Amino acid sequence: MGAPMNDGPKDPFPAPGIDYRQLAENIKRWAVELGFQAAAITDVDLSEHEPGFLEWLELGFHGEMGYMARHGLKRCRPAELEPGTRRIISLRMDYLPSKAEEPWSVLENSRLAYISRYALGRDYHKLMRKRLQQLARKIETVVGAFGYRAFVDSAPVLEKPIAEKAGLGWLGKHTNVISRDAGSWFFLGELFTDLPLPRDPPTTDNHCGDCVACIDICPTRAIVAPGKLDARRCISYLTIEYRGVIPLELRPLIGNRIYGCDDCQLVCPWNRFARYSVEADFQPRHGLDAAALTTLFRWTEAEFLERLQGSPIRRIGHECWRRNIAVAMGNAEPDAEIVELLANARDAASEMLREHIDWALARQQTRRGG
Ligand code: SF4
Structure with a gap:
């Protein structure tokens, strides 16, 4: 946790003494140096996702994941979840292990166990949280104490819509985020911050087109539309x-x-652009x-x-x-x-x-x- 965030004036550009455009560039460079493959910045307005999220809850599609409902619309309203939040830095970390057995050959062998690619190695939460803290400390060296909170795959955060809005990729029909040049085998993390950083353009193009491969292959028909x-x-x-x-x-x-x-990810054509993780922890x-x-x-x-x-x-x-x-x-x-x-x-x-x-x-x- 960083310093507590305060509700301040909206968009106080330009803030005296700090070049926020340069800082945003530096944040993206530091993120890559810390092992993230991409970082992008967005604001806290996720209102366009509220109706879809509420409908999903009403239909009971969240099953017994009570935590999904527990935070209610705070999930769509980051500034209510963490008062003072003005910007969200969304970060991508690729996890596809290079040394794993070919997935289809495991799926086709009924004597073997198939385990999702992301879970073959060490837990990503700890690793990513540590890197997010390191990124926050780097930012601190420029701006001094600032309000922030790090999230990794955390229940109250709509991390996928946030990533899409920050420009990291589009929401595929399977509901994962897809990057045009890196596929979808990645984790997402977020740094909520009170810094008035410039926003990146959102991803507006959806490149799924007519493809329905993920819907067709889903063994249990879980992608209902x-x-x-x-x-x-x-x-x-x-x-x-x-x-x-x-x-x-x-x-x-x-x-x-x-x-x-x-x-749904194995069959997605965009994953021919996926890259292997460089993290030994994910092997x-x-x-x-x-x-x-x-x-x-x-x-x-x-x-x-x-x-x-x-x-x-x-x-x-x-x-x-x-x-x-x-x-x-x-x-x-x-x-x-x-x-x-x-x-x-x-x-x-x-x-x-x-x-x-x-x-x-x-x-x-x-x-x-x-
Ligand atoms: S499999 Fe096809 S429809 Fe599904 S997410 Fe990938 S491109 Fe989109």
């Missing part, structure tokens, strides 16, 4: 955010995706890019916690981890080792996990023809 995602059907939501019993009708569609889903750890389901299911809770130290996966906990793997094992080709593992795990499992194990055992049995 261009730019409209029913999170309750989204595999990323079901395997990461959702802690309960996965709906029966969706389980067969999940395939071997045990943590997140990348299909796969513990062979998570192509691990056998049986290997991961065997991890005890202690092993899960130890091996996934510093990984975003750790947050879902050992029970949901095994729940997700059980579903994938139910979807796997008939396999005696899988059946044995599931059967052995059944009695000690929680009620929720046991329900998924029983489903998986029944699926294995049906597919074995008996």
Whole structure:
């Protein structure tokens, strides 16, 4: 956290003593030096997104992500969320790991576990937050103490519309931000600030055109219309955010995706322009890019916690981890080792996990023809 932000006069250009245009240029250069691939600046008016956001909530598309509703319209009103905010610096950090197994080959092998590309290495939150703090300190060397607050993938912030408004890319039909020259495999972070920095032009062109590849490939039909995602059907939501019993009708569609889903990004033609991350932290750890389901299911809770130290996966906990793997094992080709593992795990499992194990055992049995 920086100094508290105060409500000041709007757009007090030019502020005495500080060349804000030069500062904005410097901020973008420092951001790149700190490992971000792009930075752009926008204001706090996201009012055009309010109706769509409210409709999405009213339709219940946020599922059990109560935090989405909790902040209400503050999500669309950054100056209410953080009083005094005048500008938002939106930053992009690419995460595609260069040393990971080819994704389709993992998705097509039902004995392997598919984990979303962003979660193969260390947690990005800590790394990005640290870099945002470093950027704020650089700014401080020029302007002295100033009001700011850093956000990384944070619930109260509409980070994608902010990035679009800052000019970092357009909102694709799959609801992710796409950059014309870098695709969509990137994280977003924001620095809310009270500095009257000049704004960058928004992205006004949408380059999806007639393409509907992401809508067509979505295994659970979660993209119900261009730019409209029913999170309750989204595999990323079901395997990461959702802690309960996965709906029966969706389980067969999940395939071997045990943590997140990348299909809409894998199929997007703009990702031929994606660039590999330069961060060692985002490279796969513990062979998570192509691990056998049986290997991961065997991890005890202690092993899960130890091996996934510093990984975003750790947050879902050992029970949901095994729940997700059980579903994938139910979807796997008939396999005696899988059946044995599931059967052995059944009695000690929680009620929720046991329900998924029983489903998986029944699926294995049906597919074995008996
Ligand atoms: S797959 Fe096609 S429709 Fe979907 S986001 Fe990419 S370009 Fe847009």
